[in-house]
Amino acid sequence: MVASGPSTRRVRLDQRTIVDGVLELARTEPTSRVTFKRLGEHLGVDASAMYRHFRNKDELVRASLDRxxxxxxxxxxxxxxxxxxxxxxxxxxxxxxxxxxxxxxxxxxxxxxxxxxxxxxxxxxxxxxxxxxxxxxxxxxxxxxxxxxxxxxxxxxxxxxxxxxxxxxxxxxxxxxxxxxxxxxxxxxxxxxxxxxxxxxxxxxxxxxxxxxxxxxxxxxxx
Known part of the structure; x- marks a missing residue:
């Protein structure tokens, strides 16, 4: 999937990549809440793409805690x-x-x-x-x-x-x-x-x- 914006990068989106992104945000932005919108911006993908791998934020948080x-x-x-x-x-x-x-x-x-x-x-x-x-x-x-x-x-x-x-x-x-x-x-x-x-x-x-x-x-x- 190709990101939009001036610094386009190609991201292979799967569950592992998404959890990697969540944890990176949680570490570097310790007071920011986890949202698909912010995660999409961080990974350079549309936020809706996350729903193909996680049904909702709770499921994503569970996967991150499991890691x-x-x-x-x-x-x-x-x-x-x-x-x-x-x-x-x-x-x-x-x-x-x-x-x-x-x-x-x-x-x-x-x-x-x-x-x-x-x-x-x-x-x-x-x-x-x-x-x-x-x-x-x-x-x-x-x-x-x-x-x-x-x-x-x-x-x-x-x-x-x-x-x-x-x-x-x-x-x-x-x-x-x-x-x-x-x-x-x-x-x-x-x-x-x-x-x-x-x-x-x-x-x-x-x-x-x-x-x-x-x-x-x-x-x-x-x-």
Missing amino acids: ISGWASEAGRASSGTWRERLEIVVTRTAELSLEYPAIGKEGAVTDPAGPGDASAVEFLLEMLVEAGLSGDALIRFYAAISGFMLAHSSAMANEAFQRGHAARDGSIPWISTFGPITLSDYPLVDAHRDALLAVDGMAVYRAGVSAILDSVERAVTA
């Missing part, structure tokens, strides 16, 4: 170490990718990719938990805890990065930015730990949550 899930899974499979170390690589990479592509990453908690990348990520998480020694109901319960926390929090960080385009996309946005004008002496524990609480950022919360879940896995296996 991100696949990348995170690949990072884990390429790594070495204990089950915990490899699992931490995947969950950390998921957060990093969500922040790198915030317009897509922010949808991770509410959109099911339902593709090969997502299936590979689920398989990897289960493999690591089985290697840890889990099975049966405990395996599914801890998978749900890790997956749910990972997607919810990485999506929340991506959404904040999307809303605040000037902010660094490394999870360093403060978890608590201020306690406002209230009198903290009425809240003695908050007052005593004020500076430490204000120093916590989104990625620190993410790592703490994942660590707590994995500590619970180890205790469950030992018990």
Whole structure:
């Protein structure tokens, strides 16, 4: 398909090319919403051409999230170490990718990719938990805890990065930015730990949550 305009280029349009374009826009224009119109401009094709490959924007977002899930899974499979170390690589990479592509990453908690990348990520998480020694109901319960926390929090960080385009996309946005004008002496524990609480950022919360879940896995296996 040939683009119109002064800088005409030939684009071979398929699902992979379209997802490549979406992710490039999400990375370079972190506060811009995904639209077929903007994507068509970026790829140099008519926006209507996208509908031959994706029925709607939701389907396109699912495919893009599936790509991100696949990348995170690949990072884990390429790594070495204990089950915990490899699992931490995947969950950390998921957060990093969500922040790198915030317009897509922010949808991770509410959109099911339902593709090969997502299936590979689920398989990897289960493999690591089985290697840890889990099975049966405990395996599914801890998978749900890790997956749910990972997607919810990485999506929340991506959404904040999307809303605040000037902010660094490394999870360093403060978890608590201020306690406002209230009198903290009425809240003695908050007052005593004020500076430490204000120093916590989104990625620190993410790592703490994942660590707590994995500590619970180890205790469950030992018990």
